[in-house]
Amino acid sequence: MKKRILLLAGGQSGEHEVSLMSARSVLAALPRDQFDVTPVVISKQGRWLPPTDTARALETGEAQGGGDLVLHRVASAEGYDAVFPLLHGPMGEDGTIQGLLTLAGIPFVGSGVLGSAASMDKVMTKQVLASAGVPQVAWKLATRRDWKDRPESVKQSAEELGFPLFVKPANLGSSVGISKVSRPEELTAALDLAFSLDRRVILEAMTRHKPREVEVGILGNDAPIASPVGELSFDADFYDYETKYTAGRAQMHIPARLPQDVAKRVRDLALTAFRALDCAGLSRVDFFYVEETGELFLNEVNTMPGFTTTSMYPKLFEAAGISYSDLVTRLVNLALEER
Ligand code: ATP
Ligand code: MG
Ligand code: MG
Ligand code: MG
Structure with a gap:
């Protein structure tokens, strides 16, 4: 019996387009004598796209809008033997989808809730x-609340690490929202950018x-x-x-x-x-x-x-x-x- 595989791609993160590129390759490569593969694209708004919209999204490399909430569809994806969540970044690579699939009792490719989130x-x-x-390099954590209420202490953390340093949203990928900060004057813009994308931001020392x-x-x-x-x-x-x-x-x-x-x-x-x-x-x-x-x-x-x-x-x-x-x-x- 062929295994029925649900391939999820797209998603709500800044890496939506990257995921669609990967999905095209995986879709073409899964051997059809072993697997029955159904691709589903998740739009940037986190909606589940019906087949024709999914096909178009895979072609154009991007998807907006869409139908049902992922929450409702994943939980009822019971007919599948396994899910391949080819999603990057938040709401895909971070344990959220993995949690839903675990609850639904559907095996999936990759790490579980703990490994994904950590x-x-x-x-x-x-x-x-x-x-x-x-x-690992030296690092400091700052939260959005720190940046709002205690900006001086966040800047102090940066001074302690020394320049140049890297400022990154804690939960992202593809270098989205990452800045290399060479001088103290560039720090505010880098932190504003990172905090616009995440509640948690990491400051990292650069190697010498x-x-x-x-x-x-x-x-x-x-x-x-x-x-x-x-x-x-x-x-x-x-x-x-x-x-x-x-x-x-x-x-x-x-x-x-x-x-x-x-x-x-x-x-x-x-x-x-x-x-x-x-x-x-x-x-x-x-x-x-x-x-x-x-x-x-x-x-x-x-x-x-x-x-x-x-x-x-x-x-x-x-x-x-x-x-x-x-x-x-x-x-x-x-x-x-x-x-
Ligand atoms: P990915 O797309 O691999 O998930 P990411 O968005 O998670 O990447 P990082 O890998 O953390 O981001 O950083 C992106 C790039 O920034 C690195 O590949 C490297 O070029 C540079 N970089 C990040 N942190 C440092 C550091 N501490 N010292 C020197 N270079 C760094
Ligand atoms: Mg990464
Ligand atoms: Mg990544
Ligand atoms: Mg990287």
Whole structure:
């Protein structure tokens, strides 16, 4: 019997368009002799699109408006054997959809409520990983309330970290809302922007030298494996939205040109992080490598990484001998696995 799969894409976050790009690739790659796949696009307003609107959204790469609340439709998606929530950012990658699916008793691809929520929030990730002994840059948390009532203390936190520093919404992705702040005068605009997108904001020290950015894919549930390490290079101050999604602006190097012991440390730390955060299925774990000092810092864990055929995560596993179509098949099977 073919497994019936519901593929969810789009969603309410700033990464709506990215998700639709990934969904097109996954939809084309899931083997039809094993799976009956139904795509559903969630609009930017969080509404469930009927089939014709879903097809149009997949084509145009964006969806507004729409019908029923996701809440009502997900809870009654009982006819499916598994759901592939190919959603990034808040209301998709953060444990919310995962909670609904858990309540509904439907298996799904990727991390559960805990792993999704803990990995989505950059502050929570830092706290959990600090207790697991994973090296990270210095950081401070500020809440919207802090910024409103005690702006001087937020600025004080920034001074303590030193400039340049990074200001980020705690729960987002694709570099949306992230600023590199080189001077104190740029701080207010960066914080205003981040707080317009999230109630929690993280301030992060920058590594002393511009870091190399290396990433590793993790695949599995309770016995996860790590892919080869990849590296991103780009001609920009940092890996911002434009650099991420403009063709030709960034280059992928797989495997990364790293000393063997560094590559091994990256893979080991990524597996430690995956377990500490209780991730499942897949994650892309990103690091900063400071060549000058040999230091390695874990930057973040993405529980639903970009998934087009040219995205880093599938490319990393392709280098390990797992084709894109095998990879998506394995992910669905991991969702169905008894644990
Ligand atoms: P993704 O799309 O991978 O989910 P994101 O939106 O979660 O990304 P980050 O990975 O935290 O954002 O940061 C985006 C980019 O900003 C990094 O890839 C890096 O280029 C730069 N950056 C972020 N934090 C730091 C830091 N502490 N030091 C140096 N560079 C940083
Ligand atoms: Mg991220
Ligand atoms: Mg992300
Ligand atoms: Mg990132």
